[in-house]
Amino acid sequence: MNSVDQLLSKPFSGLAHTEKLEVKRLGPDRPDVKIEQSAKDRGKAYTRTFSMVWYEKKTWLTGSIAKRSLFCFPCLLFGGETAWTKTGVTDLKHLSEKTKRHESCKSHIENILQLRMLGSVNIATQLDDAYRRSVMRHNEDVDKNRYILSKLIDCVRFCGAFELALRGHDETEDSLNPGVFRGLVDFVSSIDSAMELHLKNATVFKGTSKTIQNELLDCMLTVTREIIVEQLKCTDYVAIQADDTTDISTKTQSVLVYRYIDERYRIVERFYGFSDLKDSSAQTIATAIMEKLHKVFPEDCHKKKVIAQTYDGASVMRGVSGGVQKKVAEVYPNAHYVHCYAHQLNLIIEQAVSNISQARVFFLDISGFCTFFSRSPKRTAVLDEVSDSRLPKPSRTRWSYHIRVVEAIYRHREALRTCFEKIIERRTDFEGVTVHEAQGFIRTLKEKEFLFFLFLFNDIMPHVDILYNQLQKRDIDSVYVQKATETFIKCIGRVRESTDNLEAKFPSEATFSGRNANMNTLNRLAKEVCDIIVTQAQERFAFTNHLEGAKLLQSDLFQTHGQSFPNEALNATVQAYPMLNKERLRTELSIVYERPEFCSSSGAISLLKLFVENNLEEAFSETMQLLKILITTPMTTAESERCFSTLKRIKTFLRNTMTEDRLNALAMLSMEKQLIQEIPDFNTRTIDKFASLKNRRAQFVYKLSK
Known part of the structure; x- marks a missing residue:
């Protein structure tokens, strides 16, 4: 904006007032201009070159790389000698004389004065006491307005941090359900006399309308993103995490999370925003991701900072030829793809179960236990009589559910058996189906096949649970992951060696349910389960x-x-x-x-x-x-999953009143509340953004008296 070439192509007089002030703030551009001048002295040839020391001698001097000549910055802005404003000066031999002569020129001095006074009131007005008093009164009003606005921002921050709906169904003065935001404002006014006086007497700006709420949310989102972008530009390397999901309003949403090391050498994962997607194709998702990346890394030199990208294992994401990771890598060559390792663990266990029919039947059986109690409070009441613990509610989307079920049935198998026996004894209090199912569960708890897999997976699942929790941590790295997976593989190996001793744990009444079942077959299947887990872990956790x-x-x-x-x-x-x-x-x-x-x-x-x-x-x-x-380099996509859980909570709480423009701001306030708390001037920056959105009848910008 302040370069000679830019000012020649777009004259200063045609700029907006704010643009003129920005040019003044930037000052003269001082490039290293390649000016050379050949000369002879006493028969000896030599070449003069321009030295940037001249910029220190003459603060008004500027130069053009394209024209290879020197200009006067104030005269370039307001007009003056053609040599210093149009053609440029290239005579290095007489440069000292030319600059001295130009500095003595009346137009040059007037242009300097005009530049210095740009954006300030004239001298006569500055000396006027009446003007000073009016500025003082104006600034006092600004103090009051900014104080009130800061309190309103605190109320919005509170609602966002705890994912509370800002608006209610009826926001009239005598409403019993005005919404959390209005309730907070009323509460603050009850303990703050300035806020109370403002709400009673405000005529121009009250600050509680839906429009003001949306504008404040937009400003808070902008300020937080600016802080994140500032940190991204200061860090050495950046990784991106992305995922997509369908929200409760059946719209496809994509989330983008940045992972980097901040100035305090902490690994942080920052939510940047949700995007609406018209479909779930690789091209659509990749375009949405790269649009956001380009805003942060517009220059080619900055693109090398993006060193990793991680998604789940869906083919649309990981596709080698047409997946999202391939399309992103074409623009950001150092962005190596990392498959989420927590997802890999789920796939390992699923592979072990799906390949062995007896193991698959076992997990269907344990799900049946949970479903039996979840469908009837009467059945659960009997379980409460004999046990102080309940079974987890059915959920087949996460392997953590299976881990908890295996542990619960193993620990409380005697209590469960007693519970089923009581249901059979009280057969007149229950439906015939319930009694029949209870008899079936008692038989299941006596079967050696079921007990064998129960004891086997009870030995395996704790190691799965430990590794799963390790892979879900935010501050892990590839070194940590490799050590954790090696430990996991060793533990599964020890479980494999101990499978021959599982029969000793069976109760005396345990029997085989089928003719072809025997301990040799079960021991072989147990070793096969462990071998599949180890093999799959070695393959899926192998580092590229x-x-x-x-x-x-x-x-x-x-x-x-x-x-x-x-x-x-x-x-x-x-x-x-x-x-x-x-x-x-x-x-x-x-x-x-x-x-x-x-x-x-x-x-x-x-x-x-x-x-x-x-x-x-x-x-x-x-x-x-x-x-x-x-x-x-991120080893999990845990943060993007957290973002989606927040998205669904926000959409659930606010689905009746929220428009799409609030979504990113509310999600940002919830997920990055710690970052917002660490910004010392967050409210001040938000107020400045709010004041610059448009001309407002209430004053939020200070005036200078001199």
Whole structure:
């Protein structure tokens, strides 16, 4: 905006007042102009070149790279000598004389004065005491209005943080259901005399209308996004998480989450916004994602900062030739695709169950227990008589449900048997179907096949639960994931070795239900289940090239790496991330492997903190870059799932009164409330945005008296 070429193509006089003020704020553009002038002195040829020191000598001087000439910034804006405003000056030999002569020019001095006074009231007015008093009164009114608006912003923030509906069904003065926002405003007025006086006497701006609420929400969303964008521009690497779902209003929604390391070396995942999608095709989803990315990373040089993208395992997302990840990678070449590892775990268990019919039947049986009690309060009442715990409610969408059911039936199998026997004893109080099902469940609890798989999966599921919880954490990295999955595989291996001892746990009355069933067959099936889980875990958790770097910083391998350096992992890492210096990284890692104090780190995050706390960022610069890459790479899409759960809660609470323009703002206030609390001037920035939206009858902008 303040460059010579821009001002020549679009004259300063044709700019809007706000644009003129912005040009004044930016000041003269000072590029390194390539001006050369050949000359001879006493028969010796030499070349003069322009030095940027001239900018320090003459603050009004500016230059044009395209024209390769110098200009006067104030005269360029308001008009003056042609040489300094149109053609430009290129005579370096006489530049000192030309600048002195130009500085003495009347038009130049007037232009400087005019530029300095731009945006200020004239001198005569500044000296007028009446004007000063009016400015003082104006600023006092602004103080009051900004105070009231700040309180209204606090009320909106409260509603957003707790996902409460702002508006009620009837917002009249004597309404009994004015909504949470009006209720909060009334409560604040009861303890704040300034707010109470404002609500009683306000004629121009009251601040409780739907329009004001929407404008405040828009401003708060804009301010929060600006903070997130500022952090994204300051961080070294960024990863994106995206997913899509259908909300309760049957609209397809896409969510975008950024993952990065902030200025305090914390790994953060920031919600950026929901988008409406016309369909769930790869092209539509990829277009929605890249539109948001382009707003944050408009320059090609910034696109290299995007080093990872993660989605669930749907083919439309992970497709190698036409999936979303492929389309994003074409624009952001360093954005390597990572399949969500929590989703991978679900697929591993599903594979183990679906391949073995007896295991599949077992999980249908345990679901039947939960369904039996969930359909009748009378049945549940009998269970409460004999047990202090209930079975989980049926839900086949999450494997955590199966984990809880297996554990509950294993722990309370005797209580369940007693409960079914009581139902049979009280057969006159229950329907015939209930009694018949209770008899069937008693037989099931005596079957060796059912008990065998119950004990088997009771040994397996705790390890699944531990790994699932580890993979759902927000602050995990690829080093942590690799160690956790290796531990999981070892634990499943130990369970496999102990399957021969499961028969000893059976009650004496346990019998086989089928002719062909025997312990040899069950032991073979148990080992097969464990083998499938281990094989699938090794395949699905196998790290691709861009995750090989995790092996370089896995602390339990440091001693081995010290004896034999992992060159293959290093080559794969540098190939995936060409911004790393291979030779220096190798040298730094060799030192890390040799030092015993580094071997106790639990993951990449703890190692990064160790370098930072001991001021080793510069000494281990390449290792720091690798650590940041590994930490920034998301191993789960847990945050996008949290966003969707928030989306559905907001839509459920507000479906009758909410328009789409409120959705992103309310979701942002809910999910990023900690970030908003950390912004010290959040209310002030929101008020400034609110004041700049349009000309308002109430005053929110201060005036300067001098």
